[in-house]
Amino acid sequence: MRKSPTEPAPRRRPDPATRGPGGGRRHFLNRELLLDTAIAVIEKDGHEALTFRRLGAELDVAPTAVYRHFADKDELLRALGERLIEHALDGYEPAPEWRRTVREVAVAARRAYLAHPRVGALALARVTSSDVSFRLTDICLGAFRSLGLDAADAARYYLALVDMTLGSASLESAFAALDPATRAADDAVWGAEFLTASAERFPSLAASAPYMTGAFRDDHFEFTLGLLLDAIELRAAGHA
Amino acid sequence: MRKSPTEPAPRRRPDPATRGPGGGRRHFLNRELLLDTAIAVIEKDGHEALTFRRLGAELDVAPTAVYRHFADKDELLRALGERLIEHALDGYEPAPEWRRTVREVAVAARRAYLAHPRVGALALARVTSSDVSFRLTDICLGAFRSLGLDAADAARYYLALVDMTLGSASLESAFAALDPATRAADDAVWGAEFLTASAERFPSLAASAPYMTGAFRDDHFEFTLGLLLDAIELRAAGHA
DNA sequence: GGCAAACGTGAACGCTGTTGACTTTTTTGA
DNA sequence: TCAAAAAAGTCAACAGCGTTCACGTTTGCC
Numbered sequence: 318m319r320k321s322p323t324e325p326a327p328r329r330r331p332d333p334a335t336r337g338p339g340g341g342r343r344h345f346l347n348r349e350l351l352l353d354t355a356i357a358v359i360e361k362d363g364h365e366a367l368t369f370r371r372l373g374a375e376l377d378v379a380p381t382a383v384y385r386h387f388a389d390k391d392e393l394l395r396a397l398g399e400r401l402i403e404h405a406l407d408g409y410e411p412a413p414e415w416r417r418t419v420r421e422v423a424v425a426a427r428r429a430y431l432a433h434p435r436v437g438a439l440a441l442a443r444v445t446s447s448d449v450s451f452r453l454t455d456i457c458l459g460a461f462r463s464l465g466l467d468a469a470d471a472a473r474y475y476l477a478l479v480d481m482t483l484g485s486a487s488l489e490s491a492f493a494a495l496d497p498a499t500r501a502a503d504d505a506v507w508g509a510e511f512l513t514a515s516a517e518r519f520p521s522l523a524a525s526a527p528y529m530t531g532a533f534r535d536d537h538f539e540f541t542l543g544l545l546l547d548a549i550e551l552r553a554a555g556h557a
Numbered sequence: 558m559r560k561s562p563t564e565p566a567p568r569r570r571p572d573p574a575t576r577g578p579g580g581g582r583r584h585f586l587n588r589e590l591l592l593d594t595a596i597a598v599i600e601k602d603g604h605e606a607l608t609f610r611r612l613g614a615e616l617d618v619a620p621t622a623v624y625r626h627f628a629d630k631d632e633l634l635r636a637l638g639e640r641l642i643e644h645a646l647d648g649y650e651p652a653p654e655w656r657r658t659v660r661e662v663a664v665a666a667r668r669a670y671l672a673h674p675r676v677g678a679l680a681l682a683r684v685t686s687s688d689v690s691f692r693l694t695d696i697c698l699g700a701f702r703s704l705g706l707d708a709a710d711a712a713r714y715y716l717a718l719v720d721m722t723l724g725s726a727s728l729e730s731a732f733a734a735l736d737p738a739t740r741a742a743d744d745a746v747w748g749a750e751f752l753t754a755s756a757e758r759f760p761s762l763a764a765s766a767p768y769m770t771g772a773f774r775d776d777h778f779e780f781t782l783g784l785l786l787d788a789i790e791l792r793a794a795g796h797a
Numbered sequence: 798g799g800c801a802a803a804c805g806t807g808a809a810c811g812c813t814g815t816t817g818a819c820t821t822t823t824t825t826g827a
Numbered sequence: 828t829c830a831a832a833a834a835a836g837t838c839a840a841c842a843g844c845g846t847t848c849a850c851g852t853t854t855g856c857c
Binding site: 341342343344368369370380384389 | 843844845846847848850851852853854855
């Protein structure tokens, strides 16, 4: 954060004799370029590779040039989330069936928010200024309204949907950053250890152990989402 | 990570003349003390305050002493999650009613995993070695089994429950680390802007805007959880 | 053409997790 | 009982990150 101008940081001035050239206005950097570069970096090397230094290297600029376009990293990440949503869902038209609409939006949004563990939280922290996001919210609320729910209930179910979608993305994104050895240990151990070790003490666990994998496949999220939509449909029917 | 011993780091040796005293075995540090200190730090100042230096300061030891007890920060965080679960749920006995059981476990687990955004992901990455966690998994699976579900279905619903619970914790934990001004901006803007600005373009959004807050209250998670449990109950009935 | 604004640069800061050699204390085994 | 090994804590330092601030260059405006 930039400090109050009344309190200059006690920092040694660079020796003018050794200071190199300034940058000047080159007029090729802009937010969109930075964001698209950030997306490419994440897709190639994961979200932990997204540093200012990396962005600078990719675009042949000083890392600090990024601060001319984004106040700080959180602002970069917020804008990143919005851009990913636009890429995925700009121009989206609702499907004829409400469930399909909500599913398509949620699955795509989750995929977008997988980019970085903080993106979901940042999306929730500030009302977006993006027309695409407004429109998607409107579409989902409209889908719930088509079930006969009033505005307050539609909002409540929408927030449940958001919590689940962004939560799943946040969790999986954090998981993806763990080192592969840490992650890989899981499946093998569930399979081996509990078929034999603790069947008497934990019988339900022993019986289900072979099936306790796959929490992060896309179709697993869609399964959970389907449960949520079942419940919403059930409750809406109860309102009628 | 400690490197292979075949490849010493090219680092300048400290001048023996200036090197002070080593630490010796004082036998008062242990994992439990470190974990409980970590918990206290997080509760007092939030998860970003949890650094090795902070732990060292709290216990009057060098920060690097922590490495004698935990291989790295991830291992500390994993152990932290397990300890929090033990605090919350050790000795838990299932309620007479399956929904209440699952709800009590999920709400308490979510509360534990709010400690740090990475704890949920770390919990998923490795099969726990904690009896408490095994037992809780067994209890939840047992609750689903009591609905007449088979072992594979019980596992699938359990994973949905885990995804939702840990996801919600991960998201909210990340949200909690944002600065208060970023967080506070949200509610005011939902209230003001959309009652007036875009009602024609986004009618459902405009109607629901006054209700679009409160995503992070505990009762909101319980509402979403209730939806999930409704759906599980409905699908279990379809199996009968 | 000169000045102000915009934007990029470079040096440096503060902070974090981490490494590896050293020191001190405790434990072990003969 | 003593010496050696093990355990555990210390210290100095590293690499890397986000960030700040002063400087330098380019562009746009009057």
